[in-house]
Amino acid sequence: xxxxxxxxxxIVPPSKICPFFNSTSCCWHKQDVRYKxxxxxxxxxxxxxxxxxxxxxxxxxxxxxxLADDDLTEDLYPAAIAGLxxxxxxxxxxxxxRASGYNEKLPLIVEKVLKHFLxxxxxxxxxxxxxxxxxxxxxxxxxxxxxxxxxxxxxAASIADYVRERCTESLCRWSNISMIRALEEYExxxxxxxxxxxxxxxxxxxxxxxxxxESLNGRDSSVTIFQHGNITKxxxxxxxxxxxxxxxxSAKRGEHQNEGKSGGSGSNSNSSVHTDGRISLAHLxxxxxxxxxxxxxxxxxxxxKAHPNEKEPNSCGYLYIELGENTVQRAALASLVAQIxxxxxxxxxxxxxxxxxxxxxxxxxxxxxxxxxxxxxxSTHEASYLYKRMQAFLSSFAxxxxxxxxxxxxxxxxxxxxxxxxxxxxxxxxxxxxxxxIGSERYQFARTQSVVKCMQQITKPDIISFYDRKFxxxxxxxxxxxxxxxxxxxxxxxxxxxxxxxxxxxxxxxxRVILRDFNGMNPEDSEASMIKFKEQLEMxxxxxxxxxxxxxxxKKSSL
Numbered sequence: 001x002x003x004x005x006x007x008x009x010x011i012v013p014p015s016k017i018c019p020f021f022n023s024t025s026c027c028w029h030k031q032d033v034r035y036k037x038x039x040x041x042x043x044x045x046x047x048x049x050x051x052x053x054x055x056x057x058x059x060x061x062x063x064x065x066x067l068a069d070d071d072l073t074e075d076l077y078p079a080a081i082a083g084l085x086x087x088x089x090x091x092x093x094x095x096x097x098r099a100s101g102y103n104e105k106l107p108l109i110v111e112k113v114l115k116h117f118l119x120x121x122x123x124x125x126x127x128x129x130x131x132x133x134x135x136x137x138x139x140x141x142x143x144x145x146x147x148x149x150x151x152x153x154x155x156a157a158s159i160a161d162y163v164r165e166r167c168t169e170s171l172c173r174w175s176n177i178s179m180i181r182a183l184e185e186y187e188x189x190x191x192x193x194x195x196x197x198x199x200x201x202x203x204x205x206x207x208x209x210x211x212x213x214e215s216l217n218g219r220d221s222s223v224t225i226f227q228h229g230n231i232t233k234x235x236x237x238x239x240x241x242x243x244x245x246x247x248x249x250s251a252k253r254g255e256h257q258n259e260g261k262s263g264g265s266g267s268n269s270n271s272s273v274h275t276d277g278r279i280s281l282a283h284l285x286x287x288x289x290x291x292x293x294x295x296x297x298x299x300x301x302x303x304x305k306a307h308p309n310e311k312e313p314n315s316c317g318y319l320y321i322e323l324g325e326n327t328v329q330r331a332a333l334a335s336l337v338a339q340i341x342x343x344x345x346x347x348x349x350x351x352x353x354x355x356x357x358x359x360x361x362x363x364x365x366x367x368x369x370x371x372x373x374x375x376x377x378x379s380t381h382e383a384s385y386l387y388k389r390m391q392a393f394l395s396s397f398a399x400x401x402x403x404x405x406x407x408x409x410x411x412x413x414x415x416x417x418x419x420x421x422x423x424x425x426x427x428x429x430x431x432x433x434x435x436x437x438i439g440s441e442r443y444q445f446a447r448t449q450s451v452v453k454c455m456q457q458i459t460k461p462d463i464i465s466f467y468d469r470k471f472x473x474x475x476x477x478x479x480x481x482x483x484x485x486x487x488x489x490x491x492x493x494x495x496x497x498x499x500x501x502x503x504x505x506x507x508x509x510x511x512r513v514i515l516r517d518f519n520g521m522n523p524e525d526s527e528a529s530m531i532k533f534k535e536q537l538e539m540x541x542x543x544x545x546x547x548x549x550x551x552x553x554x555k556k557s558s559l
Contacts, residue, residue: 013030013434013445013446014028014029014030014226014228014434014438014445015028015029015030015233016028025222025223025224026223026224026225027224027225027226027227027236027237027240028224028225028226028227028434028438029226029227029228029231029233029236029237030226030227030228030434031229031230031231031232031233032228032229032230032231032427032430034430035426035427035430036230037229037230037427038102038103038104038230039083039100039101039102039103039229039230039427040100040101040102040103040106040227040228040229040230040231041098041099041100041227041228041229041427041428041431042097042098042099042100042106042110042225042226042227042228042239043096043097043098043225043226043431043435043438043439044096044097044098044223044224044225044226044243045094045095045096045223045224045439046094046095046096046097046216046221046222046223046247047093047094047221047222047223047224048094048095048212048215048216048221048222049215050211050212050215051090051091051092051093051094051095051212052092052093052171054182055174055178055179055181055182056182056185056208057208057211057212058090058091058092058174058179058182059144059179059182059183059186060204060205060207060208060209061090061205061208061209061212062090062144063137063140063141063144063186063205064125064205064208064209065088065090065117066136066140067121067125067133067136067137067140067205068116068117068121069088070136071116071121071124072113072116072121075112076109076112076113079101079105079109082101082102082105083101083102084099084100084101084102084105084106084109085099085100085101086098086099086100086109086110086113088113088117091173092171092173092174093171093290094221096439097113097114099113100428103229103230103231103235106231106239107235107238107239107242110239110242110243111242111246114243114246114247115246118213118216118246118247118249118250119246119249119250122206122209122210122213125202125205125206126202126206128202130194130195130198130199131194131198133198133202134194134197134198134201137186137190137197137198137201137202138190141183141186141187141190144183145180145183145187148176148179148180148183149180151176151308152308152309153309153311153312155312155314155377156307156312156314156315156316156377156485157316157318157358157360157375157377159305159307159308159316159485160316160317160318160375160483160485161318162176163303163305163483163485163518163530164303164318164320164481164483166527166530166531166534167293167303167481167483167530167533167534168292168293168481168534168537169290169291169292169293169366169367169534170290170291170292170293170534170539171290171291175527176523177523177524177527178527186201186204189201189204213250213251214251215251216247216248216250216251223243223244223247224438224439225240225243226431226434226435226438227239227240228427228430228431228434229427229431290367290542291367291539291540291541291542292366292367292369292539292540293534293537293538293539293540294322294479294537294538294539294540295322295479295480295481295537296479296537296538297476297477297478297479298475298476298477298478298479298512299479299480299512299513299514300473300480300481300482300512300513300514301480301481301482301514301516302387302481302482302484302513302514302515302516303481303482303483303484303516303518303533304383304384304484304486304515304516304517304518304519305483305484305485305486305518305519305526306485306486306487306488306491306518306519307485307486307487307488308488308523309488310488310489311489312487312488312489313379313487313489314356314377314378314379314487315377315378315379315381315382315383315386315484315485315486315487316375316376316377316378316383316386316483316484316485317375317376317378317383317384317386317387317390317482317483317484317485318373318374318375318482318483318484318485319373319374319375319387319390319391319480319481319482320364320371320372320373320480320481320482320483321371321372321373321374321470321471321478321479321480322369322371322479322480322481323369323370323371323372323470324369324370324470325368325369325370325540326365326368326369326370328444328447328450328451328454329454330370331365331370331451332451332452332454332455332458333458333462333463333466334363334370334372334466335363335416335420335451335455336412336413336416336455336458336463337372337463337466337467337471338361338362338363338372339412339413339415339416340401340404340409340412340463341361341397342361342362344393344397344400345359345361345374345393345397346359346361348393348396349376349389349390349393353389355376355378355380355381355386355389356376356377356378356379356380356381356386357377358375358376358377359374359375359376360373360374360375360376361373361374361375367540368440368442368540369540372471374390374394376389376390382486382490383484383485383486384484386484387482387484390482391473394471394472394473395472395473395474397467397471398464398467398468398471398472401463401464401467402464404460406460409460409463413455413456413458416455417452417455417456420448420451420452420455421448421452491519516529516533518530
């Protein structure tokens with residue numbers, strides 16, 4: 001089956017327009033020339049470090065978002081019926097605002113929502129009827145509490161993902177236990193009489209809101225906006241100016257509310273802006289760095305933890321193989337290996353060995369680092385056994401790869417290229433594809449075409465060499481981490497994994513195995529041990545610096 005790429009109008013990348021912002025902020029725009037629908041999408045990311053300062057700040061602002069959303073629902077019901085939508089998400093890295101719908105009215109909902117969240121509702125919250133607001137607060141706190149405390153009943157695969165994230169990422173989500181501690185402060189406030197409880201909680205929330213608003217002054221934050229769809233460059237500039245004015249108005253009110261911090265809000269209004277398309281790095285100081293641990297080559301790290309739920313019957317083995325920085329060449333090689341290994345992995349581990357119903361595998365890109373993962377969930381085998389079987393499969397697959405015919409190899413390559421060249425089906429698909437490049441600050445808008453071009457030149461010996469170096473157990477260039485989750489009810493029956501136990505699998509024992517056992521610890525000690533483990537590892541460079549370097553003309557590099 002031959003795939004022919006007919007061409008995308010969307011290959012023309014978004015253009016960078018700077019109608020106002022300082023050197024730390026910018027606006028991207030792309031007018032739709034393909035779908036020709038009367039719709040548009042706006043995505044805005046505000047990078048600032050305050051949301052990452054403490055669990056209390058993040059929790060308070062999420063409660064504020066819930067109250068503001070609830071207060072706005074009735075007013076925006078006609079807009080929702082008319083096909084206009086918005087969303088606001090908060091994380092340690094900052095705030096992301098999205099709006100979509102018919103382009104004629106999109107500026108109205110953008111202005112309405114931003115002014116409500118940043119200007120109108122903070123004032124309204126101070127003067128709200130305490131009985132009415134307390135009812136909403138009780139519901140919001142109870143809902144958040146159930147979400148946090150239900151963490152322990154999540155599936156074994158989710159717990160394995162959490163452990164891997166906590167042990168490798170510098171800007172991972174706050175630990176579940178720290179968020180519960182922050183929530184307990186609000187639960188204690190609810191024990192007072194209604195009026196006192198309302199005043200305590202709202203004043204605490206407003207304090208964090210004012211700190212956030214103050215950080216929007218242009219000196220302590222950066223704003224990235226992407227507008228895409230049936231919207232001209234002039235219209236995009238006008239909408240960006242409305243957003244900028246709203247943020248500045250909010251920041252001035254925040255500074256006014258915080259004593260001793262007024263004035264100077266416009267000091268950076270005349271800062272230089274790159275209008276020639278270059279990417280400024282000035283904004284990097286406003287967001288906490290998100291980096292990922294650099295696993296040592298030739299090492300297998302094994303992290304063992306019991307599932308917190310006594311009723312959970314399943315074990316999980318999550319093998320994470322780090323492949324290095326996400327360059328075009330490495331992405332092409334890794335994607336092709338994942339394509340070839342996909343069916344044999346499922347057939348061997350799920351169908352033939354019957355380890356469990358869930359066998360997940362694929363490519364994962366995080367913090368500009370590409371990795372391959374293999375995850376098996378089983379109700380009949382312990383996690384250490386799952387790890388050994390995954391290792392055995394990866395060892396045996398090297399022979400399968402070598403015995404693959406040239407025709408089979410070319411067929412796999414054509415199949416993967418066909419998937420990569422699949423055109424965007426809708427306007428939102430195209431918008432999301434461009435936003436992945438802008439939001440990650442990678443700016444490689446033709447990256448898919450670059451990967452395909454590189455993949456077309458890959459030969460079978462290239463794949464065999466790459467697999468032997470990066471995937472095969474025992475290779476001196478492989479860096480892997482395995483998270484083993486076992487049922488708490490059977491943890492005493494399962495013997496601890498030791499290096500001597502791997503003697504029956506010489507390929508696994510040929511590399512150095514480093515074991516970290518988090519079993520038998522209380523939640524606080526377990527979290528502290530994960531952080532300590534991460535601190536002992538070297539970290540990859542800041543992903544944004546990597547992405548900005550990759551945005552420049554690419555130099556030849558080794559596979």
